[in-house]
Amino acid sequence: MFKDKSKEKDEYQSEVVIEINPFLIIYKVRKTLLSKSFIYVWLSLVVAMTTLYVISIKSNYIIIDSFSISDFLAPAITGLSFTLALIVATTRLFSKEQLVDFYEYTDSDNPSEGYLFYRTIAPYIWTSTVWLVVSIGALFAKIFIFDIPHTIHMILKLSYSSIVLMGVMSLWSLLCIHIADxxxxxEREINDSKQSKSKDL
Structure with a gap:
């Protein structure tokens, strides 16, 4: 009787608990979430955008069109919707057995159980988080009017534009990942089909 209870306790303790906190998932795979090339391209575009803005202030060759942060509310909601559509399409692409295999798979790049699974879903969480920040910023700008110095206002606009750029690039990265999947x-289905046909012959 006591042995059965101890066995049940051991089985209970060995149960797998998958992390569902989105911020903890991002933290788990933070080192592999964004590639170096992604960060370099984003930083280059931010520097280019900032440089063009500075040039536009000191010369008439480049004119920066005025915009309001609240203008990005609709694009941000669209970005969130597109991210949701992509993650739904990705989960439908793999069977439950394959998702379990992702979780249990380990190698040199995925040192612990669950790491590959979290790496697979983390980009979607990251992109959704970026567009969530854009949405909240646009909503606040639409509701409230802040009386701040012009210089600080322009810096906020540049920072916000950089976040929007990050969201657009993250969406494109997700699309590339989905196409690769x-x-x-x-390819796997074709190869499996060919192998089964060759065995039959």
């Missing part, structure tokens, strides 16, 4: 899954 579709290609790999199609």
């Amino acid at each position: 579709v290609a790999l899954e199609t």
Whole structure:
């Protein structure tokens, strides 16, 4: 009787608990979340945008069109919707057994159980978080009017534009990841089909 209880306790303790806190998931895979090339391209575009803005102030060759942060509310909601559509399409691409395999898989790049699974879903969480920040900023700018110095206002606009740029690039990165997943899954199905046909022969 006591042995059965101890066995049940051991089984209970060995149960897998998958992390569902989005911020903890991002923290777990923070080192591999954004590639170096992604960060370099984003920083280069931010520097270019800042440089063009400074040039526009001191010369008439470049004119920066005025915009309000609240203008990004609709694009931000669209970005959130597109991210949701992509993650739904990705989860439908893989079966439950494959998702379990992702969780249990380990190698040199995925040192612990669950790391590959979190790496797979973290980009979607990250992109959603970026567009959430953009949405909140646009909503606040639409509701409230802040009386701040012009210089600080321009700095806020540049910072906000950099976040929007990050969101756009993250969406494009997600699309590329999804296309790669579709290609790999199609390749796997074709190869499995050929192997089964060759065994039959």
